[in-house]
Amino acid sequence: MFTTLDDLDVKDKRVLVRVDFNVPLKDGRVGDDTRIRAALPTLEALESRGATLVLMSHLGRPKGVDEDARMRPVAARLGEILGEDVRYLACGGPASQEEQDFVARAPHGSITLLENTRFDPRETKNDAGLARVLAGYADVYVNDAFGSAHRAHASTEGVAKLLPSAAGRLLERELKALGRLRDRPEHPFAVILGGAKVSDKIGVIESLLGAADKILVGGAMAYTFIAAQGGSVGASRVEEDQFDTARRLLERADEAGVKLVLPEDSVCAREIREGTQTSVHPSNAIPDGLLGLDVGPRAIGAIREALDGARTVFWNGPLGVFETPPFDAATVAVAQAVAQLSAFTVVGGGDSVAAVNQTGLADRIGHISTGGGAALEFLEGRTLPGVAALER
Numbered sequence: 001m002f003t004t005l006d007d008l009d010v011k012d013k014r015v016l017v018r019v020d021f022n023v024p025l026k027d028g029r030v031g032d033d034t035r036i037r038a039a040l041p042t043l044e045a046l047e048s049r050g051a052t053l054v055l056m057s058h059l060g061r062p063k064g065v066d067e068d069a070r071m072r073p074v075a076a077r078l079g080e081i082l083g084e085d086v087r088y089l090a091c092g093g094p095a096s097q098e099e100q101d102f103v104a105r106a107p108h109g110s111i112t113l114l115e116n117t118r119f120d121p122r123e124t125k126n127d128a129g130l131a132r133v134l135a136g137y138a139d140v141y142v143n144d145a146f147g148s149a150h151r152a153h154a155s156t157e158g159v160a161k162l163l164p165s166a167a168g169r170l171l172e173r174e175l176k177a178l179g180r181l182r183d184r185p186e187h188p189f190a191v192i193l194g195g196a197k198v199s200d201k202i203g204v205i206e207s208l209l210g211a212a213d214k215i216l217v218g219g220a221m222a223y224t225f226i227a228a229q230g231g232s233v234g235a236s237r238v239e240e241d242q243f244d245t246a247r248r249l250l251e252r253a254d255e256a257g258v259k260l261v262l263p264e265d266s267v268c269a270r271e272i273r274e275g276t277q278t279s280v281h282p283s284n285a286i287p288d289g290l291l292g293l294d295v296g297p298r299a300i301g302a303i304r305e306a307l308d309g310a311r312t313v314f315w316n317g318p319l320g321v322f323e324t325p326p327f328d329a330a331t332v333a334v335a336q337a338v339a340q341l342s343a344f345t346v347v348g349g350g351d352s353v354a355a356v357n358q359t360g361l362a363d364r365i366g367h368i369s370t371g372g373g374a375a376l377e378f379l380e381g382r383t384l385p386g387v388a389a390l391e392r
Helices: 034-038 040-048 072-082 097-104 128-135 154-161 169-183 202-208 221-228 240-256 297-307 329-339 350-358 372-379
Strands: 014-018 052-056 111-113 140-143 165-167 189-193 214-217 259-261 265-269 279-282 291-295 312-316 344-348
Touching (some): 014 040, 040 072, 072 111, 128 154, 140 154, 154 165, 169 344, 189 297, 202 372, 214 221, 214 297, 221 240, 221 291, 297 329, 312 372, 344 350, 344 372
Parallel strands (some): 014 140, 189 214, 189 312
């Protein structure tokens, strides 16, 4: 059992909040503020109870200080959304002396956003010294960064051991929704998995074989399954070292009575480029030189049919090269199909969530997860260090 905001006394106290503001930047501005908005219930709850907030997050994967990975645009966007000033200081990192002095001067009731946690190499090493500096910024700690909860870093695990700690509203909501999927899904339970690599999804497929009724596979990972069965996939991306694994998963699905559905046809082209010439071919008979870049119309129809009557649906990963039209068609179509269901639906993973947002259907999804990798590890049954550190 993990502690929540309701277990903390924060009145007139400083609260260190680990948020997930790892957002895309474009021309010096936040390109998509979904993750910032996801943190608002926690921030507003703490503010309303008289807390002074110190926020921290990573942004990208910088190797030390990186001018293109500073948190300034994030602070600006958060301030715009909240309609109040968000204190920020460009500096060498969250534990630099200038940042420590800046935090010490924070007025009561203010919000301060620290510099990118990964500017300090000790962050990803879960360094005890860095955790002590961060813990010195506040009286209590709240983790609301589900997308980083599977990382044992100084800002997600180390500091939680040094302060009274709790889960924020977003983290709490994520664990409840995903726990419902993992432990008590209502049947029929359909899973849609996309993305590039079978190797990224082995654990979750193995775990869900004991719970799901149907697993619908798309994306480049489908071609590894198809090629492992002897199909011709042209120049499509495959993981030859995963052929044995793919065959084993297909056998296990058959033994468990789970329908593991591969795309019957594919939209193909010679290159990944908007406006390029495309053609549709059976997924197991793609001509030499062509890439399978999206599932085809028959496959989309099969997915829609498989979802019909589902009571629980989990979707993670795009079904094609979503970022390059026209190879986004299947992903958008599935977003529309999932949104129309009378079921408990959970969508996770960047491109899957982007498709739901792009189609304007986010409010028709039961839960949109902010953590693709963390969600998969949770469903696999793994311990998430950032969550374990909050347990009573």
